Amino acid sequence: GLFETSVENLRDVPTTMYFNVPAGYGLLIPYLQADSELRDRFFKDLDVLFYAAAALPQTLWEQLEELSIASRGERVRMLSAWGSTETAPMATTVHFTIEQAGVIGLPAPGTEIKLAPVGAKMELRVKGPNVTPGYWRQPELTEAAFDEDGFFKMGDAGKLVDTDDPAKGLAFDGRIAENFKLLSGTWVHVGELRVAAIAACAPVIQDAVVTGHDRDEIGLLIFPNLAACRGLIPGTTDTMDVGEIVTHPAVLERIEAGLAVHNEHNSSGSRRISRALLLTEPPSIDANEITDKGYLNQRAILDHRADQVNRLYGGLGPDIVVI
Incomplete structure (x- = not known):
């Protein structure tokens, strides 16, 4: 393609x-x-x-x-930055050597970053000449977007890389708006769990959506990395049907093994992943499943693919892994 x-x-x-x-x-x-x-x-x-x-x-x-x-x-040196359309778009930048993923750097010149407590996380909030004054002809939305000190509320969580040395920068800590509670009342922190699941099953998960809101267990809707999945299947070709790929035993076994290892180290209800469904259709721009930043819109995907979420929790299938 x-x-x-x-x-x-x-x-x-x-x-x-x-x-x-x-x-x-x-x-x-x-x-x-x-x-x-x-x-x-x-x-x-x-x-x-x-x-x-x-x-x-x-x-x-x-x-x-x-x-x-x-x-x-x-x-080769790796750099990063963080921001949004409303911050035009950069609010922090990495301009120094970093040793791990997730570091988003320090505030850009002229920009202030506030860490504000929201639940168990710290929300990143931004003030500066790069921040929008508000939304066109939407005063209520504009008022809700800023806190009492005039900082724009990003909805992203962050933390200091080193609490003893702020100069080492900030680290991204997931989306506050994506987190949910299981039926037990346990909070699930979607951003960090999604990254952990992708790492546990590397390289076969391209991206994933965490499920489980108002349910007993955490699950995943998996967008597979088709090139990596083909690499696990002996004798496969580029013409192999996606449906065949996501139901192939070699792919399912890799997912099951990866999540089993993840669960060994994450046995609590807020971290343990009990099931996963491999998707054949990529995320849809038309259905708003991808944000303007190229990030998965978790809520839109869960709404648009509600039937697949119900199938994930409803029983077994050739494209479902239960751990």
């Missing part, structure tokens, strides 16, 4: 600076792993890798480092 065209463009035109969202890196890495010539071409003149718009799983970070070292004997 279209991503194969992007890969060929990278083969034809080496770059010095590469920008992408985490989902894009998830698509690219299997191609770099399978083709050393493409890998070396990609890293040959590369000065920096940049990601934003969503949380980058640590597994993808480590795979990019391994590929860089294999190609040129050193790590």
Whole structure:
């Protein structure tokens, strides 16, 4: 499809600076792993890798480092930033060497960041000349978007990388608005659990939606990384049907094994994942399942795919893994 065209463009035109969202890196890495010539071409003149718009799983970070070292004997520097359309768009930036995924840096010049308690998390709030004065002809929405000190409420959670040294920057800590409670009343922190699940099942999960609101157990709707899944299936071809891929034993076993290991280290009700369903249809822009930043709209996906959520909790199927 279209991503194969992007890969060929990278083969034809080496770059010095590469920008992408985490989902894009998830698509690219299997191609770099399978083709050393493409890998070396990609890293040959590369000065920096940049990601934003969503949380980058640590597994993808480590795979990019391994590929860089294999190609040129050193790590290519990774940078990031954070913000939104309302902050035009950058509010923080990484302008120093970082050692792990999730660091979003320090406030951009002229910008202030407040950490405000919201439930068990700290919400990131922004003030500065880059922040919108409000929403056009929507005074009620504008009033709700700002706190009493004039900071724009982002809905993202954050924390200091090192509480003893704020100069090391902020780390992204998930979306406050995505969190939910199980029937037990236990809060589920969606952002960090989603990243943990992707890492546990690497490389076969492209992205995932966490389910379980007003239910007894946590589940996942999985958007598979088809290139990585094909790599697990002996003798597969690019023409293999998606339905065959997501029901293949090798793929299901990898998901089951990864989630089993995750659960061994996360036995509490707020972290244990009991089931997963592999999706055949990618997220839809028309259905608002992808935000303008390229991030999955968890609520829209859960609403649009309610039948699949019900099927996930309703019983067994060839595309469902129960742990």
